[in-house]
Structure formats: structure tokens, C-alpha cells
Amino acid sequence: MIAKTVLITGCSKGIGKATAIRFADAGWRVYAGVRDLRSAQFSHPNIVVVQIDVGSPGSIHRCFHLLKGKIDVVVNNAGFGLWGPLESYTEQELEEQVKVNILGAARVTRASLAYLAPKATIVNVASVVGHIGMPYYSMYAATKFAIVGMSESLSLEFAPKGIRVKLVEPGAVKTEFFHASQPNDSFGKRLHAYYTKAFAEGDDPLAIAELILRAATDEKDTFAYRPKRARRILALAKYLPSELVRRQLRKRFMQGRLLMGGSSLLVWKSNLRRILRSITCRSSTRGLFCKRMRR
Ligand SMILES: NC(=O)c1ccc[n+]([C@@H]2O[C@H](COP(=O)([O-])OP(=O)(O)OC[C@H]3O[C@@H](n4cnc5c(N)ncnc54)[C@H](OP(=O)(O)O)[C@@H]3O)[C@@H](O)[C@H]2O)c1
Numbered sequence: 001m002i003a004k005t006v007l008i009t010g011c012s013k014g015i016g017k018a019t020a021i022r023f024a025d026a027g028w029r030v031y032a033g034v035r036d037l038r039s040a041q042f043s044h045p046n047i048v049v050v051q052i053d054v055g056s057p058g059s060i061h062r063c064f065h066l067l068k069g070k071i072d073v074v075v076n077n078a079g080f081g082l083w084g085p086l087e088s089y090t091e092q093e094l095e096e097q098v099k100v101n102i103l104g105a106a107r108v109t110r111a112s113l114a115y116l117a118p119k120a121t122i123v124n125v126a127s128v129v130g131h132i133g134m135p136y137y138s139m140y141a142a143t144k145f146a147i148v149g150m151s152e153s154l155s156l157e158f159a160p161k162g163i164r165v166k167l168v169e170p171g172a173v174k175t176e177f178f179h180a181s182q183p184n185d186s187f188g189k190r191l192h193a194y195y196t197k198a199f200a201e202g203d204d205p206l207a208i209a210e211l212i213l214r215a216a217t218d219e220k221d222t223f224a225y226r227p228k229r230a231r232r233i234l235a236l237a238k239y240l241p242s243e244l245v246r247r248q249l250r251k252r253f254m255q256g257r258l259l260m261g262g263s264s265l266l267v268w269k270s271n272l273r274r275i276l277r278s279i280t281c282r283s284s285t286r287g288l289f290c291k292r293m294r295r
Pocket residue numbers: 009010011012013014015016034035036039052053054055056076077078079080081100125126127128169170171172173174175176177178199202
């Protein structure tokens with residue numbers, strides 16, 4: 001017997017597709033949302049493909065009207081990332097980025113309220129760049145910062161309704177997400193090489209699908225779910241002073257010493273050790289404060 005129902009947006013490929021299959025394999029009834037019905041290739045008996053363009057309020061409402069029964073989980077996964085210098089984006093691209101990544105998730109969440117089962121869960125797919133801005137991803141990062149803020153707010157706002165709101169925050173994942181052509185200038189070329197390598201060495205979409213299933217099903221009060229590498233990077237970024245994090249990133253991107261994955265973690269760790277050596281933490285009556293020691 002099929003126990004629960006999930007609606008997932010952006011299922012034509014990548015993380016969304018892997019997530020649809022993972023939920024279906026776990027016995028869920030899956031509404032796999034795609035923009036274009038011709039792009040859906042599922043043969044799983046638990047998966048029903050539905051048309052939903054999250055950039056269109058009309059399409060969102062039409063989709064919900066067609067669903068049968070209550071929805072236990074909504075996964076706001078659909079999204080894309082403009083890549084390049086800010087000045088290269090057209091007005092239309094800027095608006096599309098906000099419309100799909102932020103307003104899309106807000107509108108799908110809002111429309112879902114009338115269809116949710118008791119104790120439902122909303123899972124929003126954000127990103128490491130929802131906490132650390134990265135060059136050439138300015139508008140994309142802006143949308144993911146927004147998703148983090150929206151999710152935090154809604155996790156409190158929906159609590160009286162018994163609806164849980166959770167975040168899944170991947171780092172780089174091996175999907176078709178990054179497909180920019182190479183720029184001509186040296187900074188652009190360096191960044192292009194950096195991102196190409198990062199995505200090629202990124203996590204498998206199946207690992208993110210597993211994390212989304214966990215976020216949807218665990219009984220814990222955990223708010224943000226991150227794969228191991230993202231967890232480490234965000235922990236370092238959280239505990240290091242933000243000026244230092246940005247200085248470090250600037251140095252790496254400007255000087256071309258672009259390190260990823262394990263090697264970048266070693267550099268961050270050695271920096272952390274150096275900083276910790278030069279800092280003493282003391283308690284005061286006002287709370288804990290840290291003071292850099294004079295050399
Ligand atoms: N890949 C990464 O490294 C990474 C890291 C962190 C977070 N994420 C996030 O994970 C999510 C999925 O990304 P992905 O890596 O799986 O990318 P992907 O392979 O490019 O897949 C993106 C999906 O979103 C859909 N989509 C785009 N615009 C849409 C719209 N207006 N309405 C409905 N669906 C739309 C696409 O459908 P079409 O086929 O119709 O375009 C596709 O199914 C995104 O929110 C992304 O920001 C990805």
C-alpha cells in the first residue's frame with residue numbers, strides 16, 4: 001500500500017529526477033513536476049508526471065487542481081543559476097532568476113497550503129551559496145540567500161499549522177546545472193575552470209535525493225540538511241570571521257590558486273588553526289567575546 005504523497009518540482013533531470021525515483025523506490029506516490037511533459041521519462045509505477053512551470057502562477061494553480069488526495073511533502077527543487085558578471089545579465093534574465101528561484105518556491109508553497117495533509121513538510125532546496133556568495137553567481141546566490149530567509153521565517157510561521165519547513169543545502173552536485181560557455185577574459189576563464197572542476201567533482205544527485213528523503217521523513221527538529229562537504233565548508237565559514245572568509249576567497253579567485261574539495265579544506269583548516277592560536281576567548285559579564293592577541 002502506498003503510504004504518502006510527495007510533489008517535487010523540476011523533475012526533468014538532475015536532483016529532481018533522482019529525488020522522484022528515490023521517493024518512488026521508498027514506496028511513496030510521487031507527483032513529479034516538469035515544465036514540459038515531453039521531457040519526462042519515468043517508468044516507475046509510483047510516479048505520476050504533472051506539468052508545472054514554477055515561473056507561472058497559472059501553471060502552479062492548474063497543477064494543484066489536478067492533484068488527487070492530500071500532499072504530505074512538497075519539495076521546491078526547480079531552479080537555475082545565471083552565471084557570469086552582473087553587467088552581462090539582461091533585464092529579462094534578472095527577472096526570470098527571481099521569478100523562478102524565489103517567487104516560484106513562494107508560490108508553490110502558498111498554493112500547496114490548501115492541499116497539505118496534517119503534519120506535512122515543505123523541503124526547500126537551497127545551496128551553500130545561500131550562505132557564502134560566489135563570484136559570477138551574484139543573482140543566483142541572492143535567490144538562495146532569499147530561500148534560506150524565507151524558509152527560516154516559514155518554519156516559525158507554519159509551526160502553529162503543524163507544517164514543518166526544512167532546507168537541503170548542497171554544495172556542487174554533478175548535474176547539468178552549470179553549462180556556461182567560457183568567457184574571453186582571464187578572470188572569467190579562471191572562474192569557468194574553477195566551476196567546471198567543482199561541478200565535475202561534485203556530489204552525486206542520488207546523495208542529495210537521499211538527503212531530501214531524510215529531511216522529509218525524519219522526526220527530528222533538524223532544520224538544515226547538508227552533504228558532508230557542504231557541512232564542513234559552512235561550519236568553517238560560520239566559525240571564522242566573515243572578513244577573513246571573504247579575504248581568503250578573494251585571494252584564491254584573484255591569484256588563481258583555486259582549490260576545491262579536500263585541498264581547499266586543508267587550507268581552510270590550517271587558516272583556522274592559525275587564527276585560533278592568535279585568539280583568546282574570554283567570558284565577560286556581557287557574554288562571550290573574542291579578542292585578538294597583540295603580537
Ligand atoms: N547542481 C548543483 O551543484 C546544485 C547545488 C546546490 C543547489 N542546487 C539546486 O538544486 C536544484 C536542482 O538543480 P540541478 O542541479 O538538478 O539542476 P538541473 O539539472 O539543471 O535541473 C534543474 C531542474 O529545474 C527545472 N526548472 C528550471 N526552471 C523551471 C521552471 N521555471 N519551472 C519548473 N521547473 C524548472 C528544470 O527543468 P527544465 O528541464 O524544463 O529546464 C530541471 O528539471 C536547483 O534549485 C539548484 O539551485 C544545485
